[in-house]
Amino acid sequence: MFMFTTTTQNMEACIDACDQCHRICLQSAMTQCLESGGKHVEPGHFRLMMNCAEICQTSLNFMLSNSEFSEQICAVCAEICDACAESCDQLDGMEDCAKVCRECARNCRSM
Template sequence: MHQMSTEMQSCIDDCQRCHGVCLSMAMNHCLEAGGRHVEPEHFRLMIACAEICQTSANFMLMGSDLHKRTCAVCAEVCEECARSCEQVGDMQECVDACRRCAESCRKMAA
């Protein structure tokens, strides 16, 4: 098994948390709230964010050298998702998880 840095383990944790928060909020909070919360662009972005976070975590867990690329994309998608959730409103947990993940992924992508 490959040795994992503390920074990478922290990024994996942030990615997994963001995945869970985005997926849960999309499927529960957004679907129940309706209106702006389920507009296609916002809803797709939340699901895309959950998926790229899971993928980035998986790439790091496998020890793939390509994790830098997935993390770069993940940081970009997380930032976009945070902005969208902020605009929709009443989604601070998602905003915070996305921003934390974006910051961790930027470090991994460098």
């Protein structure tokens, strides 16, 4: 008989938070930002949106694969999420994205 690795409650919450943050950043960048133009496609902001989507996907994949390096990836993820949230704060209509980024950062820090 063997036992499978199980995720903790903390990790389950963090997996959900990274998933939501990946979704809203990628979707907002590729629809809202591109369609709005102007400051929404300014390189600094747009790169942060895409970087945030990608690191959230990587963090999610590390946690799903029960990696011993999940905590370190999540630490970098938290920093990028906070930077993305601050960038969203400067723009119209990005309140939801900023909120989800901050929630993800909070979860990543509690890993």
